[in-house]
Amino acid sequence: MSEQVKIAIDAMGGENSPGKILEGINISLKSNKDNFFYLFGDKNLLENELSKYAKIKNYCEIIHAENKILDDESPLTAAKKGNNSSMWKTVESQKNKISDISLSAGNTGALLVVSRLILNCIEGIDKPALAGLWPNNNNMSIVLDLGANIEYNEKNLTDFCSMGSALYKSLFNNPKPKVAILNVGLEENKGNDILKRTYSLLKKKGIKNFDFRGFIEGTQMMSGDIDVIVTDGFTGNIALKTAEGTANFITKNLKNSLNKISILFSYNSLKKFKQKLDPRKYNGAILLGLQGPVVKSHGSTDSLGFAHSIELCHKIVAANLIKKIKADLISIDH
Amino acid sequence: MSEQVKIAIDAMGGENSPGKILEGINISLKSNKDNFFYLFGDKNLLENELSKYAKIKNYCEIIHAENKILDDESPLTAAKKGNNSSMWKTVESQKNKISDISLSAGNTGALLVVSRLILNCIEGIDKPALAGLWPNNNNMSIVLDLGANIEYNEKNLTDFCSMGSALYKSLFNNPKPKVAILNVGLEENKGNDILKRTYSLLKKKGIKNFDFRGFIEGTQMMSGDIDVIVTDGFTGNIALKTAEGTANFITKNLKNSLNKISILFSYNSLKKFKQKLDPRKYNGAILLGLQGPVVKSHGSTDSLGFAHSIELCHKIVAANLIKKIKADLISIDH
Numbered sequence: 001m002s003e004q005v006k007i008a009i010d011a012m013g014g015e016n017s018p019g020k021i022l023e024g025i026n027i028s029l030k031s032n033k034d035n036f037f038y039l040f041g042d043k044n045l046l047e048n049e050l051s052k053y054a055k056i057k058n059y060c061e062i063i064h065a066e067n068k069i070l071d072d073e074s075p076l077t078a079a080k081k082g083n084n085s086s087m088w089k090t091v092e093s094q095k096n097k098i099s100d101i102s103l104s105a106g107n108t109g110a111l112l113v114v115s116r117l118i119l120n121c122i123e124g125i126d127k128p129a130l131a132g133l134w135p136n137n138n139n140m141s142i143v144l145d146l147g148a149n150i151e152y153n154e155k156n157l158t159d160f161c162s163m164g165s166a167l168y169k170s171l172f173n174n175p176k177p178k179v180a181i182l183n184v185g186l187e188e189n190k191g192n193d194i195l196k197r198t199y200s201l202l203k204k205k206g207i208k209n210f211d212f213r214g215f216i217e218g219t220q221m222m223s224g225d226i227d228v229i230v231t232d233g234f235t236g237n238i239a240l241k242t243a244e245g246t247a248n249f250i251t252k253n254l255k256n257s258l259n260k261i262s263i264l265f266s267y268n269s270l271k272k273f274k275q276k277l278d279p280r281k282y283n284g285a286i287l288l289g290l291q292g293p294v295v296k297s298h299g300s301t302d303s304l305g306f307a308h309s310i311e312l313c314h315k316i317v318a319a320n321l322i323k324k325i326k327a328d329l330i331s332i333d334h
Numbered sequence: 335m336s337e338q339v340k341i342a343i344d345a346m347g348g349e350n351s352p353g354k355i356l357e358g359i360n361i362s363l364k365s366n367k368d369n370f371f372y373l374f375g376d377k378n379l380l381e382n383e384l385s386k387y388a389k390i391k392n393y394c395e396i397i398h399a400e401n402k403i404l405d406d407e408s409p410l411t412a413a414k415k416g417n418n419s420s421m422w423k424t425v426e427s428q429k430n431k432i433s434d435i436s437l438s439a440g441n442t443g444a445l446l447v448v449s450r451l452i453l454n455c456i457e458g459i460d461k462p463a464l465a466g467l468w469p470n471n472n473n474m475s476i477v478l479d480l481g482a483n484i485e486y487n488e489k490n491l492t493d494f495c496s497m498g499s500a501l502y503k504s505l506f507n508n509p510k511p512k513v514a515i516l517n518v519g520l521e522e523n524k525g526n527d528i529l530k531r532t533y534s535l536l537k538k539k540g541i542k543n544f545d546f547r548g549f550i551e552g553t554q555m556m557s558g559d560i561d562v563i564v565t566d567g568f569t570g571n572i573a574l575k576t577a578e579g580t581a582n583f584i585t586k587n588l589k590n591s592l593n594k595i596s597i598l599f600s601y602n603s604l605k606k607f608k609q610k611l612d613p614r615k616y617n618g619a620i621l622l623g624l625q626g627p628v629v630k631s632h633g634s635t636d637s638l639g640f641a642h643s644i645e646l647c648h649k650i651v652a653a654n655l656i657k658k659i660k661a662d663l664i665s666i667d668h
Contacts, residue, residue, distance in 0.1 A: 137583070147518055150526050184481055184571040192484050192568065218575025222583040231572075234526065237518040238569055239576045241552025246580040249471065249556040250611065254588070257607035258600060266592060266600055273591035277584065 004034050005317040007310065008099035011041035012068035012086040013106020014299040014306075021105070022049050024306030026056050033059070035314055038099050040065045040086040065089045069110045071299060078110030079117060087111060091118045094292045100317040103284075103309060105297035112148055112287065119290040122322070124329050127156045128289030129233070130296070131167055132240065133282040133312075138224035142168050145230075146285055147237035154198040157181065157230055161202065162328045163288040164228035165210035170319030171312075176211050177227035182235060183215035190215060202330075209328040247277070280305035284312040293321055338368050339651040341644065342433035344424040345375035346402035347440020348633040348640075355439070356383050358640030360390050367393070369648055372433050374399045374420040399423045403444045405633060412444030413451060421445060425452045428626045434651040437618075437643060439631035446482055446621065453624040456656070458663050461490045462623030463567070464630070465501055466574065467616040467646075472558035476502050479564075480619055481571035488532040491515065491564055495536065496662045497622040498562035499544035503662075504653035505646075510545050511561035516569060517549035524549060536664075543662040581611070614639035618646040627655055 009025075011018040018041055025037055036059055039046055043064035050057060065086035069078040078085070083092060087106050093099045095118050104111050112130070121128065131144035144164050149156065161179050168177040181198060183191040188199050195215070202212045216226055218239060231239065263270070279298070283305040287294040293316050297309040343359075345352040352375055359371055370393055373380055377398035384391060399420035403412040412419070417426060421440050427433045429452050438445050446464070455462065465478035478498045483490065495513050502511040515532060517525040522533050529549070536546045550560055552573060565573065597604070613632070617639040621628040627650050631643040 135583070137586075150518070182572060184484070184568055218572045218577075219579040219582070221576055221579050223579075234518055235569060235572050238516060238552045238565075238573055241518075242555055242573045242576050243552075243580040245553040245555050245557075246577040247584055248553070249469070250581055250584050252471070253610060254607050257603045257610070269591045273588050276587060276591070 010090040010104035011039040023303035027307035028310040075109040075113035125289040136224040145233040149233040166324035179228040180213040180216040182231035284309035344438035345373040346420040357637035361641035362644040409443040409447035459623040470558040479567040483567040500658040513562040514547040514550040516565040618643035
């Protein structure tokens with residue numbers, strides 16, 4: 001039996017919260033009872049919601065938070081609300097060793113800022129990065145940074161390689177992930193100066209913690225040949241949202257093209273197809289580089305998507321991700 | 335009747351050339367006889383190929399070129415081959431007023447360098463950009479830059495807006511296209527400093543040539559709300575290839591999910607779906623910013639895809655794109 005993982009949840013963040021959060025916990029407990037949840041938010045509201053789920057009461061503790069951070073608030077406004085918000089208290093409980101990991105479906109920008117204000121960076125890391133799960137022909141890859149940083153340098157990119165590799169090891173039990181950097185071509189002279197310097201640094205270092213495969217292009221992101229795909233936060237965010245837009249466009253067109261008879265005859269196979277690509281399975285972006293792990297659930301996901309992000313939290317803590325990151329960091333002499 | 339458009343073609347560039355090129359010309363002549371083709375390449379080879387197409391002989395002239403540029407050559411090696419290559423002679427014929435536009439399915443990097451060496455930039459333009467057609471829910475958008483430039487500034491981005499708008503007007507007969515800049519968020523404080531300065535420059539200017547809609551995110555690229563999507567060449571290239579990779583991934587998964595019976599029953603609707611998204615319809619990237627238009631066909635497209643790029647060449651010349659670009663340039667005071 002594995003040790004109980006203590007998950008702090010910002011129960012007020014995201015659409016349909018706290019309803020979907022409690023339902024998500026309920027779903028997660030069906031397959032995994034080794035979690036305990038600290039729920040931060042409006043006590044009355046949460047107690048009322050919790051009363052609907054007799055079975056999960058023993059796995060939850062409610063901690064009152066006066067405020068909540070809204071989705072359209074700027075990170076600065078959110079941070080100014082200070083330690084009264086459910087998000088702040090969630091991450092703070094981790095700093096105070098009450099919980100092992102923080103989970104929020106709330107405002108992403110605010111979560112990045114609040115987490116950085118409360119949790120220090122791992123020694124040697126200048127910039128945390130947001131890592132996400134990405135479907136591929138074999139299973140899943142990890143892509144980072146998905147938008148925590150707009151500005152970056154070669155030190156940041158090498159850190160992202162190490163941190164992404166540690167995350168992949170934690171989630172997929174693979175001792176030497178294949179890591180590549182997203183670029184506009186495969187050759188080492190492609191891309192901007194930062195990318196070229198990162199490539200030459202990593203080649204020169206003779207990395208042992210992961211298998212550095214050089215550059216890959218956008219077309220290969222889903223091939224399944226690479227486990228960890230590293231890029232800056234601007235490019236990663238554009239790639240992620242372009243992939244989402246493309247997937248929506250294609251499935252919408254497909255739906256419009258199919259007539260009722262063919263939908264009827266393809267029902268089961270289309271259902272299988274939909275299940276395989278269900279974005280809820282990939283729900284949960286992980287903020288890497290801080291002294292504690294923070295997971296961001298998609299704001300608009302439902303209870304099943306939220307249950308997936310709970311499972312992600314469990315795996316991260318059980319695999320001791322932060323320790324793995326610290327062990328795998330590469331020192332770069334500038 | 336419209337005037338005849340003189341198209342210079344690098345007949346040696348791309349997979350299965352020159353065969354697919356002549357077959358592409360053959361296809362294009364079925365719907366449009368107002369083109370004349372100058373074919374540059376190995377004379378014997380081309381004459382032999384041309385002998386298979388009795389009907390297109392009157393629309394073609396072969397001009398011998400000793401060399402051809404290979405797909406894996408660096409742009410520098412390609413440029414060093416100098417004026418003996420079929421690609422060089424193609425673009426040179428445009429400079430010498432023999433042809434109106436150049437078309438090649440060969441090495442993209444080489445075509446960018448050779449074109450810039452031979453054709454001067456339009457006065458006021460520092461950097462040419464590669465623009466492509468992008469499917470959307472309504473019809474098609476134009477996206478640029480797809481990879482001509484890795485480094486850029488706000489002047490380049492405003493030029494890309496003007497040039498993309500002029501191209502959209504030329505192809506879709508729309509007097510005031512909706513133009514937006516690709517970013518990681520919609521608000522004007524999102525993105526890097528260059529993007530923020532570009533936004534404020536364009537807002538301040540009170541542009542009349544096009545309808546500046548600010549920033550858009552990757553998820554909206556295919557919504558059909560925006561006609562011209564502007565980004566730098568690095569980001570544009572990543573977005574394009576990520577979209578291609580995603581589309582391939584989804585259609586492959588869909589294919590694997592469907593059983594034989596459902597494929598049979600969905601045959602016609604799936605065919606319609608495939609036709610709508612057929613990348614050959616979008617074949618042809620346009621190099622904008624030089625004194626003459628240059629079109630790059632996808633190297634691996636077939637004769638039908640090549641015929642689409644011929645049609646694109648015709649439209650560009652018939653609409654007098656270069657004149658439109660010159661008229662629409664915005665002067666930016668640094």
